[in-house]
Amino acid sequence: MTILITGARGKVGQAVLAGLHAAGHTVRAASAKPAELTVPAGVEVAELDLGRPETFAAALRGVRQVFLYPEPAGIHELIAEAEAAGVEHVVLLSSSSVLGPDPEQDALASHSLQVERALTASTLTSTFLRPDAFASNALGWAWFVGQAQPVQLAYPDADIAPIHPLDIADVAVAALTGDTLTGRSVTLTGAETLTFRDQLAVLADTVGREIPVERITRAEAEQQLGRFMPAVMVAALLDLWQAAEQQPAAIADTTETLLGRPARTFRQWAAENADAFTVQH
Template identity: 70%
Template sequence: MTVLITGARGKVGRAVTSRLHGTGVPVRAAGAHPAELTVPAGVEIAELVLDRPETFPAALDGVRQVFLYPQPAGIGAFTEAARAAGVEHVVLLSSSSVLAPGAETDPLAAHSLRVEQALAASGLPCTFLRADAFASNAFGWARPIGQGLPVQLPYPDAHLAPVHPEDIADIAAEALTGTALRGRAVTLTGGQSLTFREQLAVLSEVLDRGITVETVTHAEAEQQMSRFMPAPMAGSLLALWAAACAGPAPIAETTRTLLGRPERTFRQWAAENAAAFAAR
């Protein structure tokens, strides 16, 4: 009754792999470059590329559950192969952006939404974990903080409820080993609404050094962000942050509500990852 973990190089995928393996669940970690995967001893590895159906049979052999990263390319063929292989349940790491108006055409939301729709159409029993902003998005500030430069933000007072990736992994592991989450779509957040400015203040306290916030214009931010991502995606993120200035971010499901244990905080994430922001 093997569980297939796709995107096993990612932070959440690695954590889910470790959790399941640690409790004796047979796990197969998969990725486009299996030789580059780092997995615990005893975990199988497999090649899986969603737009290369020839990689499906070996990856899915004996698999009954799948932890799936959202990749629209080839998802229809993958769901067909999963059904044929006897897969009984898919846990998708989706995004809360699929709930926003206009998600079908939004560059951020459409990616996950197409996968959700394909899974729903497949008839496979599914659990959708619609994660909100990851606490680890703060890694984007590591370079300026490490170099003692201002962190430039177009909307420093945008409110988010950042969720710790380890909380997502806990909930995913529960979805794969229990029954309470099967067939559900849950939106995952952290337990506290924090603006970008407040997140940086937490980092400043954890690092015990000042961090300057510099407000830039929407256009300046779009130009900067378009160096690292497609322009439509940058525009979508900026629109999201602009709207988030309206007030505190809603708190949805957390490990507290789903698993009965306190959610990890952004401060905890900052302390665990302080080395990434070290002076350089």
């Protein structure tokens, strides 16, 4: 039985692929640019370009399970091809943002929500993994830390429960290789809540020097973030962080509750990625 991994260039996708391959499963890695994939020896690669439905059939041939990234482009055609190919189960890397008050209008949630709804309307059995904030989001501060500049935040006391990307991958591997998660929708977090200020303190401890934190206005944050992402995405993020300053994050399912082993901590993620925060001379 072949398991297809879409988004195989992503951090989570790579880890899912590696975990399945190490356990002896037959895995096919898919990407719109398969020549750019780095995969273990013996792993098949396939082109799967959501903008080109003609690539779907070959990528799905012989596949019984799919690990899917939440891209709505071409999703209906992809589902139809998966049904025709005999795919039995899809594990979707969704987002906890779909549980928000108005996900249809939320730029963070809408992509995942569209894919969830398309899968729900299909004949495929689906498992939705809905992680909250990734620990790796802290890489957004790496340039400032590396330049020995203060990290400027509109909501430095936003309280979240960051999850290590490898924990998400481990849960996905379990969903693809067992039946305890089949058909479920699971919200995933880390095992501890940390404000952004707390996370930066952990990073400061890890790199052995102070990382100053400066509170800025929302308008200033909009201007800064707007250089890297659309305005609707900026507004959605800032709304999320503003709310997170008012209400502490809730701990949801973790690798402890789902897999019976402790969740990786943010401190562990920081130690593994300390080089990204090294001062650049």
